[in-house]
Amino acid sequence: MIRPYETDFHIHPDFSIDAKGSIDEYCNAALAKGLRKICFTTHIDLDPRRNEDDPFMMVDGQMMRVTPKLVQRYYDEIASAMDIYKSNELQIYAGVEVDYFDGVEETWSKIKGNIKFDYILGSVHCIEGIAFTWSKHAPLCFEKFPLEVFFEKYYTAVAALAKCGLFDCVGHLDGYRRYGYGIFGESINNPPEALLKVALSEIRNSGIGIEINSAASRQNVGSTYPSRDILKLAAETEVPIVALGSDAHSPADLGAGLDISSSYLDEIGLRWKPKC
Ligand SMILES: [Zn+2]
Ligand SMILES: [Zn+2]
Incomplete structure (x- = not known):
């Protein structure tokens, strides 16, 4: 039986413009760290309002605009790793993190x-085309939208993401804390419960779930996205946990924090329902 902490389903190889480490380097790191199941989830950011900054991929050391051909190349590289590492009992999956x-x-x-990707992770990174998950644009976003307006727009987008039918899982549910904490302090940790409940119910009703993302611990905003409080609410709302993910952007971070994320499953009484 493969245990949740032996799985990492949020990994950015160097196809992502902000990441380091080839698919092969990650696979080797996965073996060294005792992981049994991993899923690559390169960024796919296609919001037309962000045409200048986002819709790129790194291929052969060159930054190129995302095209069907490049996405095929990414998929093929993962598929060949699946073959190579089969004998090592490392299960590899092909996924993407698509910006909603x-x-x-x-x-x-x-x-x-x-x-046919195995896993489509959906994340809200922007409000009206302004990325609050990017250090360069986060201050602009938080300046433009007062916190209550921000929360309202964000969780409305999460509910729409769940409803649209494209995704298997919602990524880093309260990932706005990364840059929001420095601006708003503790208030960023307390989105209105009513908004959260609507979004969580929509996630459950759509038959998908959320991930527990351990990047929060490396970004000094607690242990996980979402926070323990939101995870408790997810358990109450019967939203399943579809994956644990490190959100690694380099092989060194692969698998980081999975032990804590995994311990929350039992402790909080969350339902573990992996897609793959
Ligand atoms: Zn993301
Ligand atoms: Zn990510």
Whole structure:
């Protein structure tokens, strides 16, 4: 039996413009760290309002605009790793982390062509095209939207993400804490419960779930995204945990914090329902 802490389903290889480490280097790191199941989830950011900053991939050391051909190349590289590492009892899955915006389904379906990814992680990184998960734009976003407006827009987008049918899982549910904490302090940790409940119910009703993302511990905002409080509310709302993820952007971070994320499953009484 593979245990949750032996699985990492949020990994950015160097196809992501902000990440280091080839698919092969990650696979070797996974073996060294005793992981049994991993899923690559490169960034796919296609919001047309962010055309200058986002829709790129690194291929052969060059930054290129995302095209169906490049996505195929990414998929093929993972597929060949699946073969190579089969004998090492490392199960490898092909996924993507797709940024959510209104209309993403159509744009993504043109880019992915006929590829069937194993796992589609959906994350809200932007409000009205301004990325609050990027150090450069986060201050602009938090300046433009007062906190209560921000929460309202964010959780409305999360509910729409769940409803749109494209995704298997919601990424880093309260990931706004990363840059929001320095600006708003503790208030960023307390989104209105009513908004959260609507979003969580929508996630449950759509038959998907959330991940427990351990990047929070490396970003000095607690142990996980979402926080323990939100995880408790997820358990009450019967939202399953679809994956644990380190959100590694380099092989050194692969698997980091999975032990803590995994301990929350039992401690909080969350339902573990992995997609793969
Ligand atoms: Zn993300
Ligand atoms: Zn990520």
